[in-house]
Amino acid sequence: MKNPQFAVTRPLLVQTVQVLGLVLGFEHPADAVLSRHFRDHKALGHRDRGFVAETVYAVLRRLRWLRRLVGEAASPRELVLAWLARGENWPLRNFEGLANATEREWLAELKGAAVDEGSLADRADLPDWLAERLLAGTDEAGLLALARSLNRPAPLDLRANLVKTDRDALIARLRADGIAAEPGVLSPQAVRLAGKPALQKHPAFLDGSFEVQDQGSQLLGFLVQPKRGELVVDFCAGAGGKTLQLGAMMRSTGRLYAFDVSERRLAKLKPRMARAGLSNVHPTVIAHENDAKVKRLAGKADRVLVDAPCSGLGTLRRNPDLKWRQSPESVAEMVAKQGSILAAAARLVRPGGRLVYATCSLLAEENDGVVDAFLAAHPEFREGDAQDVLAKQGITLATGRRLHLSPAEHDTDGFFAAVLERAAPDA
Numbered sequence: 001m002k003n004p005q006f007a008v009t010r011p012l013l014v015q016t017v018q019v020l021g022l023v024l025g026f027e028h029p030a031d032a033v034l035s036r037h038f039r040d041h042k043a044l045g046h047r048d049r050g051f052v053a054e055t056v057y058a059v060l061r062r063l064r065w066l067r068r069l070v071g072e073a074a075s076p077r078e079l080v081l082a083w084l085a086r087g088e089n090w091p092l093r094n095f096e097g098l099a100n101a102t103e104r105e106w107l108a109e110l111k112g113a114a115v116d117e118g119s120l121a122d123r124a125d126l127p128d129w130l131a132e133r134l135l136a137g138t139d140e141a142g143l144l145a146l147a148r149s150l151n152r153p154a155p156l157d158l159r160a161n162l163v164k165t166d167r168d169a170l171i172a173r174l175r176a177d178g179i180a181a182e183p184g185v186l187s188p189q190a191v192r193l194a195g196k197p198a199l200q201k202h203p204a205f206l207d208g209s210f211e212v213q214d215q216g217s218q219l220l221g222f223l224v225q226p227k228r229g230e231l232v233v234d235f236c237a238g239a240g241g242k243t244l245q246l247g248a249m250m251r252s253t254g255r256l257y258a259f260d261v262s263e264r265r266l267a268k269l270k271p272r273m274a275r276a277g278l279s280n281v282h283p284t285v286i287a288h289e290n291d292a293k294v295k296r297l298a299g300k301a302d303r304v305l306v307d308a309p310c311s312g313l314g315t316l317r318r319n320p321d322l323k324w325r326q327s328p329e330s331v332a333e334m335v336a337k338q339g340s341i342l343a344a345a346a347r348l349v350r351p352g353g354r355l356v357y358a359t360c361s362l363l364a365e366e367n368d369g370v371v372d373a374f375l376a377a378h379p380e381f382r383e384g385d386a387q388d389v390l391a392k393q394g395i396t397l398a399t400g401r402r403l404h405l406s407p408a409e410h411d412t413d414g415f416f417a418a419v420l421e422r423a424a425p426d427a
């Protein structure tokens with residue numbers, strides 16, 4: 001957004017400040033506040049939306065640094081102006097017509113202001129508790145590299161829907177429309193786009209040829225590795241990002257149960273299933289993980305995916321407000337829930353079947369901690385090798401037994417997954 005080709009108008013700046021003010025109340029997730037704002041301001045064009053969203057996200061990413069620069073009590077307007085002047089390096093002339101004379105004087109001073117180096121958490125732009133926990137798994141340089149990667153916007157990845165097309169055909173179709181698209185390097189179903197084009201009305205989206213899905217998320221589907229005709233359960237399906245991939249890998253055969261406690265999220269899955277041409281998906285609202293609807297499938301599932309509710313800290317590139325919204329207490333609550341969901345989901349797996357536990361968290365307690373506790377309490381399960389499972393499908397990734405993806409190393413969201421296998425009767 002440096003030296004924008006399009007003019008940022010005064011009303012657009014006012015809107016950006018307004019949205020940031022709401023987001024900084026931390027009552028609702030930033031993406032929900034932005035969606036609502038755009039719904040209420042339908043006339044805003046793609047570039048204007050891009051400016052509002054990117055500026056709000058950028059301030060959230062660098063909030064700690066900006067507050068050190070401008071002052072702890074900085075107003076949303078001061079934060080936005082300071083970000084544009086210092087983060088985006090706008091020359092002062094860009095502010096004419098946007099900021100008044102006093103503000104422009106203040107910005108001129110701000111341009112030369114120094115901020116001392118600060119603590120490690122300051123430099124990482126993370127809350128102290130989070131920097132401390134992430135530091136447990138790395139050293140200072142590793143933490144700063146991770147933080148830098150989390151403080152950048154994420155690229156846009158698509159997943160080719162193999163029920164409708166193949167990856168090469170999809171890439172050719174996108175390129176024919178002037179969209180710069182390359183094959184993803186990790187997932188054989190992934191397409192990485194160079195920019196952030198509007199895709200909601202693209203014919204290839206409307207006919208179900210692709211869905212937006214991070215490459216890292218796509219690898220989880222390969223760990224589940226469902227086959228045609230199987231009985232598969234996506235235990236925490238949400239709006240179905242991974243359900244749709246699993247259903248396509250099953251070539252729309254067999255039975256794929258999409259469980260979730262949120263009726264609202266599952267409702268979003270239904271039009272996506274129709275677009276994707278899948279007739280094997282059964283969205284099912286459950287009251288909790290031990291619902292009778294779950295118990296009915298005990299011992300019957302070939303594959304079960306638990307994409308557990310988690311802190312989401314691996315998605316900070318897309319949801320930078322999460323680092324300020326989560327707390328040690330909220331993480332502890334998640335860990336208890338994750339253990340309970342995993343134990344309930346495990347009951348569905350038939351002997352010889354596979355259970356995959358996954359999160360988009362970077363915290364050891366939500367990842368290895370939950371799996372270690374599960375294995376200790378469930379001797380009927382043994383751990384498989386994620387790297388091996390991927391290698392057998394042509395995906396070469398030096399991840400080790402458990403999948404650990406990080407934006408710093410893999411340029412994907414931060415994902416964790418473990419493959420757990422229920423012993424076969426004669427094993």
Ligand SMILES: C[S@@+](CC[C@H](N)C(=O)[O-])C[C@H]1O[C@@H](n2cnc3c(N)ncnc32)[C@H](O)[C@@H]1O
Nearest residue numbers: 236237238240241242260261262289307308309
């Ligand atoms: C990480 S999200 C799932 C994202 C989804 N798999 C996707 O790929 O789009 C976790 C989901 O778990 C759901 N959830 C929370 N508690 C649950 C429970 N006890 N049983 C099943 N699902 C639950 C949440 O509603 C949320 O949709």
